[in-house]
Amino acid sequence: MTPPARGDHEARRRDVSEAVWRVLADRGFGGLTLRAVAAELGASTGLLTHYFPHKRALVAHALEVLDRQAAERRRPATEAAATSRGLPVLRAALLDVLPLDADGEAGNRIWVGSWDAALGDPELTAGHAERYRRARRRMTELCAQAQELGDLPADRPAADLAALAQSFALGLVVQALFAPGEFPPARQRALLDDFLAGLAAGER
Amino acid sequence: MTPPARGDHEARRRDVSEAVWRVLADRGFGGLTLRAVAAELGASTGLLTHYFPHKRALVAHALEVLDRQAAERRRPATEAAATSRGLPVLRAALLDVLPLDADGEAGNRIWVGSWDAALGDPELTAGHAERYRRARRRMTELCAQAQELGDLPADRPAADLAALAQSFALGLVVQALFAPGEFPPARQRALLDDFLAGLAAGER
Numbered sequence: 464m465t466p467p468a469r470g471d472h473e474a475r476r477r478d479v480s481e482a483v484w485r486v487l488a489d490r491g492f493g494g495l496t497l498r499a500v501a502a503e504l505g506a507s508t509g510l511l512t513h514y515f516p517h518k519r520a521l522v523a524h525a526l527e528v529l530d531r532q533a534a535e536r537r538r539p540a541t542e543a544a545a546t547s548r549g550l551p552v553l554r555a556a557l558l559d560v561l562p563l564d565a566d567g568e569a570g571n572r573i574w575v576g577s578w579d580a581a582l583g584d585p586e587l588t589a590g591h592a593e594r595y596r597r598a599r600r601r602m603t604e605l606c607a608q609a610q611e612l613g614d615l616p617a618d619r620p621a622a623d624l625a626a627l628a629q630s631f632a633l634g635l636v637v638q639a640l641f642a643p644g645e646f647p648p649a650r651q652r653a654l655l656d657d658f659l660a661g662l663a664a665g666e667r
Numbered sequence: 668m669t670p671p672a673r674g675d676h677e678a679r680r681r682d683v684s685e686a687v688w689r690v691l692a693d694r695g696f697g698g699l700t701l702r703a704v705a706a707e708l709g710a711s712t713g714l715l716t717h718y719f720p721h722k723r724a725l726v727a728h729a730l731e732v733l734d735r736q737a738a739e740r741r742r743p744a745t746e747a748a749a750t751s752r753g754l755p756v757l758r759a760a761l762l763d764v765l766p767l768d769a770d771g772e773a774g775n776r777i778w779v780g781s782w783d784a785a786l787g788d789p790e791l792t793a794g795h796a797e798r799y800r801r802a803r804r805r806m807t808e809l810c811a812q813a814q815e816l817g818d819l820p821a822d823r824p825a826a827d828l829a830a831l832a833q834s835f836a837l838g839l840v841v842q843a844l845f846a847p848g849e850f851p852p853a854r855q856r857a858l859l860d861d862f863l864a865g866l867a868a869g870e871r
Contacts, residue, residue, distance in 0.1 A: 491787035493697045572786055579780035582844060583695035592845040619861060626842065626850075627862055631831070634838030638830065640786060641796040646830075657823060658831055664868030 478504060479514050480528050487525060488569050491576040497521060522580055526590065529577065532570050549609035550659070553602060553628065557655055560632045562639050563648040571636050599625045615663055624662060631658050682708060683718050684732050691729060692773050695780040701725060726784055730794065733781065736774050753813035754863070757806060757832065761859055764836045766843050767852040775840050803829045819867055828866060835862050 482503040486495055497518060501511045515521040542555075562568040581587040602625035609615040615624055635654060639646035646654075686707040690699055701722060705712045719725040746759075766772040785791040806829035813819040819828055839858060843850035850858075 576783035630838035634834035661865030
């Protein structure tokens with residue numbers, strides 16, 4: 464890697480992002496150091512500090528990369544939203560979260576790994592809290608649509624239904640990461656449908 | 668801290684365990700180093716290597732401490748199991764998992780933080796996978812009891828009901844850690860009861 468030069472800067476940042484991603488996929492956030500990323504790039508630690516003056520900047524960048532990847536993965540739900548409302552879109556959004564293929568598994572492994580670093584730093588905690596708040600807000604809208612359409616019971620606040628859905632999806636991600644053999648994609652999908660059937664089962 | 672001497676050894680290990688716990692609560696697994704634990708103890712890193720020859724041993728010890736704490740926290744569910752079967756015991760077991768007080772929050776913060784280190788190491792992944800497998804097995808028994816008693820629908824395998832319950836609880840833990848203000852204990856309990864009502868709502 465050469466020092467950042469005009470024009471090259473974007474390409475270099477992309478190289479750096481990819482190196483960050485590979486280090487995270489291999490070693491998790493605990494192994495994300497300037498030295499490890501520099502080694503992955505074949506560059507010196509000093510050179511890397513042109514991009515990231517300290518580890519915190521590196522972690523913040525890694526979380527931006529994760530956000531971008533998550534936005535790309537959200538496309539199927541966005542497409543479903545164009546033609547549909549409520550429960551089918553909620554289902555598509557939850558499917559997008561699950562580790563149903565190699566990319567989903569790598570992304571989730573890194574995402575789950577980010578929780579340790581995030582919980583150890585108030586600013587990162589606030590950033591993660593806001594990410595999850597946004598996701599719940601989006602799911603709350605979908606749950607409210609499903610209630611209007613009569614697909615989800617109207618006796619519970621849509622925000623509670625959204626919190627149930629997000630809890631279920633996050634926890635299934637964790638279990639599937641630790642025991643992929645017990646949670647193959649087909650079982651993850653079946654459990655999601657079981658969960659949604661319970662959510663829809665109605666008034667208590 | 669003095670070098671390990673006969674008789675003192677157990678007391679020293681307890682001191683070390685407490686120092687490990689404090690480092691984890693402050694900085695997470697990413698901040699768990701021999702140097703940080705030594706500083707917390709007011710000891711040298713060299714001295715600490717009498718107990719932990721390398722970081723891996725330190726992480727393994729931290730997970731043992733977590734297991735012990737989790738077993739202590741499981742007591743209410745164990746007491747419920749002495750007088751009851753099925754759904755009420757499952758509910759007590761899930762309540763034990765949630766961060767409903769300061770201890771539950773500290774323990775869960777460390778537990779969630781352990782996932783990054785665990786996913787980065789095949790042996791630790793296997794250990795965590797086995798922990799969750801045991802928990803699911805226990806919940807599967809409780810779900811089967813609840814099915815016998817007619818409290819949960821019999822048309823789904825008890826193992827699937829248990830996987831749903833564990834997914835929900837783990838995900839709620841994560842959300843409550845990042846947004847304790849939005850998930851105070853009363854709301855966590857209410858969401859758990861909503862979830863269990865959906866689980867019980869029966870045949871599809």
